[in-house]
Amino acid sequence: MRLSLADALAVTAALTILLDFACATGSASTLAISHGSATVCGVLSGASLQSIQCVRAGSTSLVPFSVFPNASFLSISGGRDSVCGLRADGASFFCWNTANSSSSTFAPRRVYEGSVVFEELAVGDLHIAAVDRNRTFIEWWRAYGGFPSNISGSYRSLTSGRGFTCAVNSNGSVRCWGPSVGEIEDAFANYSMSTIVAGESHACGIDTAGRLICGGSNNSGQLSPPSSSAFEFGSVALGSNHTCAVRKFNGVVVCWGGDAGGEYTPANTTAFVFVVADGNITCGLTTENYTVLCWGSNRSELALTTLPLPRVLPGACTSNESSCDCGPFPDSGTLCSGSGVICRRCDDRIQPSSPPSLSPPQLPPTPPRASSKRTSKGRLVFGIIGSVGAFAGVCSIIYCTWFGVCRHKKVHNSVQPTIAAAGNGASHAHSSATGAGSSLFTSPSGSQSRGFWRQGSRVMTRQRSGPSSFKDRAEEFSFAELAVATKDFSSETKIGAGSFGTVYRGKLPDGREVAIKRSETGPRTKKFQEKESAFQSELAFLSRLHHKHLVALVGYCEEGEERLLVYDYMKNGALYDHLHPKNGDESTFLNSWKIRIKVLLDAARGIEYLHNYAVPPIIHRDIKSSNILLDANWVARVSDFGLSLMGPESGAGHLSMRAAGTVGYMDPEYYGMHHLTVKSDVYGLGVVMLEVLTGKRAIFKDAEDGNPTSVVDYALPCIVAGEVRKVLDERVGQPALQEAEAVELVAYTAVHCVNLEGKNRPNMTDIVANLESAVALCEGSFESHGNISSPCISPSGD
Structure with missing residues (x-):
């Protein structure tokens, strides 16, 4: 039975979301799918302009509508909730969000326009990749941790999947970038590849010997192709858990994997030029009249639907026929309306003249394992290294025992933090699940963020985050000295x-200006101090940590019940006071988006140091705008460590703790479930980001009904809908061209930071990288690659 695409694929898309499948892949083509909204777009043929039309399968009527009726496009690529199109000149590309648009229109946004000309475009789940026309480098947009900003080299067959991008190098080797790509890249290590296509978590391609090679996840049998001969398959398409390919000798599509595993022929004897897939949807361009035929991967309800799109180009139109290494596509002049030709796929010219025999099966050979000789050498090296390590360990123990270096020494009572748990129960670490589940705001790094560390990354991050070292012993002051410094x-x-007392400005006898925090007296405050050990905690942490983006501890005072901490004075006060000045006074400092983003970057670098370089990691627990202070040079520093705790050694578990912090900034998982992790600080920073962007307090009164509203609830709907400008602080004004990209990058990063699930929030290294990119955009660092403006990639994962 042939059902409408609205009935068949809309159900498929809905099931995809319910089952928490992430987006599949994007590779350059003239046909693209955005499976989150069951939208299919194509580059049209037969007209002077190669424009784009789309069909939204979820609508009640399958009526196509134009996205770009007055422009020519080279190719398009789709993700879960977006499609991007590369202009015919390659000097710009646009993207449009398919999930948040009305049923009759899309709002394209220019992501790139500049002097560099690009040839291929590939959209992944949270990133876009492109190869320049001269094939000298690959560049990424919206790329989170694990991706370089660009990479030099001659690459072709660019493709992107869930959190990774792959391409074929000029020597036939496959390179992949992104977190956890080793398994996929290794699968192609022993082959010289012609093409490669990515799925959600697997990839397949044709090698130079004509064999189909696949690697990655095989949870649904998507890596188990049917028996085939060399050069049997041409076009290959990969979805979330299935694979399809076109048999070159007859154009028939065969698929495998999916809900039932094994192979099947979805369109019987229909011949196709090529196929594309995304999520659980597959579409093909028929050879008969270049119409688009689509089907879902649920074989129990397999339905074929011909989309009402005009004829779609079977390939990109190029103005230079001499650039076609393998000659032009038949009748391509007519298809391009005399404005160019379509190059034939090079692998078409070497296809067998007759249908290949399907038996005996010729499966790709298993990649050879290392020889026993190589293994023996590896074991020998490992043994030598182990012996040296053991010897060094024994020497260290002897040295520590002899000289007493390993003995615990008490420095001003609290070099090592003492975590009092009175009234809280034991603060022991629990292992927490870090599965790759996703939600509406999938984390840029996801639960795999710790899995792709390289040895050099920590060094690079330390350089990025600024100088750090262990601080000299803090000074001890008398109460009388500090009373004089603060005029009693x-x-x-x-x-x-602060978290446990009042802060005063003081001046020491040697002329130094300091801030002095004095704990309050009284039974209520004393009980609080006994539970949280705020003074001892802050003294301990700041005594052993020193970083340019952490407030510096000068000294302390312990006399009787008096507990005081002395810090460097932060001349320009707290970020909160500049965002929310009293008596209507406006801050003249935070009047540009560049400065605001720079302050966020400073704070993020300080938190990154706490999470990545303190052993064990330090969880601040009270990240908020009033705890981000600005020194005389307007450098931001994180302050107030009264609630800070040492996290689990691995950074991968959680502490079971009674919730403490500030309402509006507190992690919902910590507040509701008492699960404290380093991602709790990430949530607080996300709220600060939204506070900086909107100018609203973390909790403010709604102007319409006067009810308390969180800045998260206020800002997220607009940001998710791609309408960031609606919530920006009017006191700063609308961002300029380059600032717009930077501001939206910060906004989308903030959305990921305030994800309800900690495992789906980015880590601080990823956040710092994004904020660095945003600052660079404001400073015009990308001018050599043209002006980058409004992005299309929404935080929902396209």
């Missing part, structure tokens, strides 16, 4: 309050 703690020297 007079109200005129009071400048704020």
